[in-house]
Amino acid sequence: MTIYRIVIGPKKPDGKQADIFKIYNLETGCAASDLRKLHAIFCNSVTETVVETMPAGEFLEVMYQNGVIDPEQEAIIRACGSKGVIVEAAKVGYRYYGRRRQGIYVNKLVHVSFTSEPVLTTLKPRGIRQPMEYFNLLALSDAELIGLSAKRELHLSLAQMKKLAAIQDELCASRVTDVFLETFAARWSDHCNHTTWKALGLLKILMAATEAIGNPNLLSAFVDNAGVWDFYDGLAILFKLETHNSPTMKEAYGGQLTKLGGVLRDIIENGLGAKPIGNIELTVAGEIERRRYPELEGKTWPASLLLRETFSAIADYGNPMGVPMLFPRAKSHPDYSGKPFALGGSVGITTRAAAKKGSPRKGDLVVLVGGRTGNDGLHGATISSGGITEQTDTGDSTHVQIGHPYTEQKMMRAGLEIRDRRCASARTDFGAAGIVSAVGEMGESTGGKGGVLANLALVPLKCAGLSNWQIALSESQERFLHAIIPEKLTEAMEIYDRHELEATVIGIFTESGRFQMIYDPAVTEFQPEMELSGEIALDVPYSCFEDCPLPEIEVIEPPAKTNHPKYPDVSTENINEMGLALVSHFDVCDQSSATRRYDSTVQGITYQGPLYGKNYNVPSSLAVLQPVYGRPYGLTLSLSFSPWQFEVDPVAAAINAMMDALATQVIAGVRLKDICLADNFYTADQDPYAYYYLREQVKAIADLSVRTGTPFITGKDSSSGSGTFGGRTVNVPASVAVTAMGKVPDVRKLSPHAWQRPGNLLVAIKPYATRLDGSILSAALDITGTKLDHFPVDAAASYLHSLEDLARSGVIQSAVPINCGGIFLRLFEGMEASEYSAFANLKPSLFAESFGGALIEIKPADIYRLMDDFRDLQPTVVGFLDEIQTGKVFSVLRTMLDWTALRMAWLKSFERKVNHDRTA
Amino acid sequence: MTGLRKRVAVLYTPGTNCEEETMAAFRLAGGNPQLLFMNDILKGRVRMTDCDCFCVPGGFSGGDHIATGILVATLLADHFRRLVEARIPILGICNGFQALDRARLFTDGVTLSRNDSEVFCSMPVKHRVETSNCIWTKGLEGQILRFPSAHGYGKVVGESRPNVVLTYASESPNGGFIAGICSDNGRIFGLMDHPERPYGNPDGLEIFRNGIRAA
Structure with missing residues (x-):
């Protein structure tokens, strides 16, 4: 075998020296003369040239390490094969010269870099299989x-x-x-077993609330990958959100890539199969300028780099998958500097018949489909039980997972055929703890008795030399587990083959009541009752897993916050200055350059995407899909999360998040009974008060869930939100993202966000908040509040029902929720999205954030109807819209704000902040 | 009913992700779309020429590895040649356009390169239909068609002058001004943006109707 390098460089018509080259390293037994046949594949002759001699001078060359399979290898081998050149392994490198070298990020966990000519002996992963250890x-x-x-x-x-x-x-x-x-260790980990939640008795609180509500739309909650909600015409919709905080802290690109891959797999493999139809993305990075935690400088990721890696990763996974991005957001908060909040989600659609979790039958075959198994992602489940430190951050490269959307995208298609031809009795994906989790959990329900036997020797590997525990625990991505009915095996294998997916029978479901794993290359056929042979890696009754000793958790109530900060009085003199501070804040500034990187229209079903307005740059609060071609039905999605509110009062903030997610739907026209919820909690293991807050948050939202009749049907918790760097431990505030998914019979009846007509009035609905604590303005002013205004819980149900009536009354011309940035930001966004001027004479606070409230546009003639019929909603006239005369006018209390300055501040802030580490 | 409709073959290769909306658009436009798996073509189970009209839809064929569209262009090179010889109208959308480009079905010396921004761009776009001999836009000359864009490698570049069919009438997603080109005989049309989105988009449907009419 010889390693040949084919170097491709850009053509430079101006005669300048190229400064970036792509290098195809090919390990092959073919002669060098054969390689010329490959030039047409690797080189686009219009814009590129094959480089025979590399330029002299200092360079940086980067490629994947030997242990990491290059995602391009499969295509390279196939394309070369079509030209008669047999390639055994391939790796793609990039070489940079001159200024191009600056800012190139080399991730030492997966990449290898060279500054002199590399000496390559092989491109294949190497390893020696370690024998099983006994204790x-x-x-x-x-x-x-x-x-x-x-x-x-x-x-x-x-x-x-x-x-x-x-x-x-x-x-x-x-x-x-x-x-x-x-x-x-894996099955008792916090990730798989929710030990913290069980110890605190929390899971049953939410489940009991959902059961008590008894919403007839509910098809599946808390038992499968995703929560499933009834749709129309025999269809069901489903959603799932999950965090990937530790992997993202460790390696942002890979962590975010696999985050999205993971939630998409959850949809694809839910029940007996489903199709993902929308993605959700929220990342809260640490502080961009290290003002609160200066000692972290140089000790961990710059937040701006983490954000850039996030945008690239989400685009690189979501776009090839062909799933429209519905709701992307990026935020920054100092207390997420030790560990970010990396939340991803996906919504899907399936048939009602395939909505429920399947159960394998005795004799069904354990079929592993998709990617091969390697040594990536080991201990991902157990590390969720521990915090992250500099030691774990740099120590064990096996935690790193490499995402490969190409394989998953193939499965997305093939999986629907497997569903429609009823080939599988049960399905799941491989996530944390790999085979141990996927095979072990599926086998738990075989025939009502439980039992499964898997032969680890049959698992297709990326690299030789994996020991039994590594094969069993590997979290290699894009792998799927199907319990295939024996009579359907041939049909299933044809489907996999047509979609170019590798599929292997690795075991059988039994009714032994035991989870059994062997390593025996001689066993390739399986019977429900068979003797174990070869190396017996595991043979335990399922009952053994049940008695996990739970940790003793001390719940400590935090002392009351007594010092209350002072804010500058907002007046006509300083309102422009306050507005500039607000619109420049990272969380609410123009993020459209990142949002546009995500395909939001693929599948042709997007009715209201992530951006709207005449400049297509204002973020939508409600995403709307029309998932069935030619049908008016809609799926609606909203999400609420403000780290600034959680910092002030985690429990009040949880109430506000839930009210915001619900009101955003209801004010648009979604019926309350048609909305379900997802919770994603995040607490810090090193915070002594975290469990108190967590418990109170769960109680508060469960109570609100019952009061409003909107059930939580899926959720996830992460309790490792602490990070120690530079001797400083940073804890995330106890927080919970609330996502709402709804359905509507006709999307055309939903209220739009965009303002409709000059002369119309703007009215605030329920502008209850007066304090600035927890607001974006307080964050922009660097003031940390201590007392958060929250939606009055006792009034929540009646309020939402009245809001529902208002939405159906025909009064509303357009509507947006009042959340981050308050009424001021909604006015600003309304102007940016429209061709109108806004004149505001505000009584309610401009900058306070009344989560759960809304800003609506109505015709002047409807004002008395609104005031008379919906008095309980506390409608408060904010101002009116007008035609543009000589320029846009943003007037508040008869003070003309500097629209151009505000707009430029809003437009420019994002690029400056996400490149902060490059310019600092 | 479908027996009377013209047969539209929509290519599916691993990585294709716009086949459903593309088939729906052809169906709405009066065609009878059928999905054609690359694997079946390569194994000789089906022929690419068994249709009246052929479409390579958008996506990330071959994972966009090596270069956009190159795997399809390489593996199906002979099949594309036969398709052209049979004078079957061909439409390449987004990644399909990239594949047809790498199969060298357009003017020599023209190709697609990375967006000026160096990143993927998804946004609504207006397109002006230029006067050309393209059968896919016949009768639409001078019209402004609205449909979304979503690509990272879509700027038409090269030393030769392409046969321009569409130009951008609003902000360009890739930095170029050409939005679509056709072959010298006007039967092969490539465009980066997505006339099949959203479902039922009347502007986009005009293109699909024209292709079926000409088939």
């Missing part, structure tokens, strides 16, 4: 048990390790395997 837990002292847990990164407590020793004793085993330890 006699009964012979270990407490200290040794804890030491073993730490050494293997199991994140198991002493009580849990002792329980494992007891299980060894119950099984009458003289020793247990490393697979045994790793399996229990």
